[in-house]
Amino acid sequence: MLKIQEIRELIKLIDKSSIDEFKYENDGETILLKKNEVTVQAAEVAPTQVALAPQAVAPIAAPVAQPAPVAVQKTEAPQVEAPAQNDANLHKIESPMVGTFYASPTPDQAAYVAKGDKVSKDSIVCIVEAMKLFNEIEAEVNGEIVEILVENGQLVEYGQPLFLVKAE
Incomplete structure (x- = not known):
């Protein structure tokens, strides 16, 4: 046995x-x-009769073209629009890689930066995790954080703006 x-x-x-x-x-x-057997039972639906009012029908001269089906694309996260400020003086801190954006070093700690915070060139503003490696992202410019463009835990693309900084 x-x-x-x-x-x-x-x-x-x-x-x-x-x-x-x-x-x-x-x-x-x-x-x-x-293995489990799946049985499908078809239920019969009684046809419903609809009374139509008689209408005059005009002859159709040419076939009617049917519209093409429209493809719908599902997006993962809502895109946050940049503020309508003067972009000439704003520096974009962009993601250097594809990964997951984290605003703080651990879930129980405060975010590296918040809107209105002053940063220097070597200030760490966030972490982008890629392939189990946590990469610290620096501000690259002295200034003030004007806008945070992504949510904590959001997937980000290469070159995607993460922050807007008013350069000094």
């Missing part, structure tokens, strides 16, 4: 395969394994 561990291994293998049923016989003992 098979040991319990061998039976468990058989169950795992059958579950991962396209086999629906497995039968094992040895010395008069039989093991029969079946």
